[in-house]
Structure formats: structure tokens, C-alpha cells
Amino acid sequence: MSDAQAALLLGRLLTRSEAKGVADRLADGDTLTAALKAVAPGRRVEARRFLTKLGGGPERAEQCIALLRAIEGARTLPTTLTPLWTMPGHLARSGPLTTSVPHLIANARHAVTCSTFNFQRTSGLWAALQDVARRSGVSVRVYLDARAADTPGVDRAPTTTEVADHLKPAEVWRTKVFDGAYVRNHAKFLAIDHHLLLVTSANFSWSxxxxxxxxxxxxxxxxxxxxxxxxxxxxxxxxxxxVQQP
Structure with a gap:
């Protein structure tokens, strides 16, 4: 593998934040092992292979940092905004529909972060998140409202433990008591590959x-x-x- 090939593959592998994190740590004098902690665990071996090929000696280390800065810059895209609708009869005329969200998750390459009030098994995200959580190299993190999911009598909503079991090995986090009161998690968003952010009024349910x-x-x-x-x-x-997985 040539240096040019290693540089190209490294650019395809790393996210903007990963390239920045590795470059910052190398510039601070950290070892490559320490610097690679900025990279998702599933891709560290490949990143080490490419950087080892490109590194070697102080001058080459500076070249690696310069390359990582270039990857960071190339990954820094201008902001684009796209409306996302749910509307009976598919009457919305601008932007995609909420039902297209599982497709965004299916195309995730590195990471998915999800925050919601609670889940319904009827949601298209229920299966989509399970599929991506089981994929090698993709880290999944979920935040839930504990009382909404775990209070007895709430119809159809899986408990936080059931969500953790369904999505393992993903990390599932639930709200806890803070300053003497239960925290409500009403933030509904998805973050995909550290650059795509979906903020929505929609709960994660079929309706x-x-x-x-x-x-x-x-x-x-x-x-x-x-x-x-x-x-x-x-x-x-x-x-x-x-939430500990069963």
C-alpha cells in the first residue's frame, strides 16, 4: 500500500471529529495509542494501520497532523436544512416524510445517537435501530425518559430494560432523580455519523x-x-x- 492509498483510505475512514481529535492529541505530544482514543473502537485498528504507514520520524508526524487537519476541513460542510413532515394522506409537498427516517439510520457508517420520550414497537425506528446496533463498527447511544417507559400501566411502551435488551450492544441511558425530582427527557432527536441532526416534534411511534x-x-x-x-x-x-442489559 502506497502513502497516497493510505491517505485516501484514512480520509474515507475518519469522521471530522475523529480526525480533529487525533490531530489535536498528536500535536500535544500524545502517543499514537493515546491519540487513537478519539476514534471509534471498531475502526482504531484500521486507523492505526494507515497512520503507521504514513508516520515515522518527527517530519512524518507533522505530515500526518497536516493530513488529519485536511480531512477535518474536508469534512466540514456548510449547513444544509431540510424540512421533515408527517401529514395524513402524504399531503406535505416540501421535504421527505418522517417515514424516511429509518433509511437515514440504515445508512449510518459510524454512530447513531437517539433521544426520545419513549419508544413504541410500532415505530419504524424500533427495527432500524436494532439493525444498526448489531452492525460492526457503528456505535449506538439511546436516551429515554424513565418514568414514561417504566411506569406500570403505560400501554405498549417497552420498558427501558426491554429497550436495552432489544438494542444490545447499544448503550441505553434513562433519566434519574436530580435535585429531588425526576428528570423528564422530552428531547426528540437523532444524530447520525456526527454530522446529521434530526430534530422533530414526532414521538417514535407509528401514529x-x-x-x-x-x-x-x-x-x-x-x-x-x-x-x-x-x-x-x-x-x-x-x-x-x-440501563444494564439483561
Whole structure:
């Protein structure tokens, strides 16, 4: 494998945030092993192979950092906004329908982050998220409202434990008590591959995806998407607790 081939394959492999993270750590003097912690676990072996091919000596290390900065820049695309509708009779004329969302998830290459009030098994996302969670190299993270899912008597909603079992090995997080009160998770969004962010009024159910009037927007912006994901991660342990898989 030539240097040019290694550089091309590395550019195809890394996300913007991963390229930035590795470059930042190498520039700070970290070892390659430490720097690669910025890369999703399923792709670290390949990333190491390409970077090892390109590295070697201080001058080559600087070239690697420059290449990673170039990948970061190439992945930084201008923001695009697309409306997303649910409307009875498929009457919406602008943008795709909410029923197209499982297709977005099916095309994920690296990561999916999902936040919702609760799940319904009738939702198209129920099967789509399970499929992508089982795919090698794709990390899946889900945030749920504990009381909405786990309160007895809530019809048809799977519990947080059932969601964790259905989506394993994905990480599932549920709200917990904070400052003496239960936290409600009413944020409904999907983040795909650290750059595509879907924010929607629709619950993840068949009716919300097919029968209601619901509106959302798909935002293609890596900086915004990564900021949202980072905010949620920083709330873990404080507002959310990890659901243990059966």
C-alpha cells in the first residue's frame, strides 16, 4: 500500500471529529495509542494501520497532523436544512416524510445517537435501530425518559430494560432523580455519523410517523451535531443512568 492509498483510505475512514481529535492529541505530544482514543473502537485498528504507514520520524508526524487537519476541513460542510413532515394522506409537498427516517439510520457508517420520550414497537425506528446496533463498527447511544417507559400501566411502551435488551450492544441511558425530582427527557432527536441532526416534534411511534401532523428539520452540520452529542454525554451520570442489559 502506497502513502497516497493510505491517505485516501484514512480520509474515507475518519469522521471530522475523529480526525480533529487525533490531530489535536498528536500535536500535544500524545502517543499514537493515546491519540487513537478519539476514534471509534471498531475502526482504531484500521486507523492505526494507515497512520503507521504514513508516520515515522518527527517530519512524518507533522505530515500526518497536516493530513488529519485536511480531512477535518474536508469534512466540514456548510449547513444544509431540510424540512421533515408527517401529514395524513402524504399531503406535505416540501421535504421527505418522517417515514424516511429509518433509511437515514440504515445508512449510518459510524454512530447513531437517539433521544426520545419513549419508544413504541410500532415505530419504524424500533427495527432500524436494532439493525444498526448489531452492525460492526457503528456505535449506538439511546436516551429515554424513565418514568414514561417504566411506569406500570403505560400501554405498549417497552420498558427501558426491554429497550436495552432489544438494542444490545447499544448503550441505553434513562433519566434519574436530580435535585429531588425526576428528570423528564422530552428531547426528540437523532444524530447520525456526527454530522446529521434530526430534530422533530414526532414521538417514535407509528401514529406520529404516519397519521399525525408533525414537523421536524434535518440539519447537516458537524459542529452543531457534535455539540449536541457532547452535551448529552456530559449529562450522563448526573441526569441519566446507564440501563444494564439483561
Amino acid at each position: 406520529a410517523e404516519n397519521s399525525n401532523v408533525e414537523f421536524g428539520v434535518v440539519i447537516d452540520n458537524a459542529n452543531l451535531t457534535e455539540t449536541v452529542e457532547r452535551e448529552m454525554r456530559e449529562a450522563e451520570g448526573t441526569l441519566y443512568e446507564r
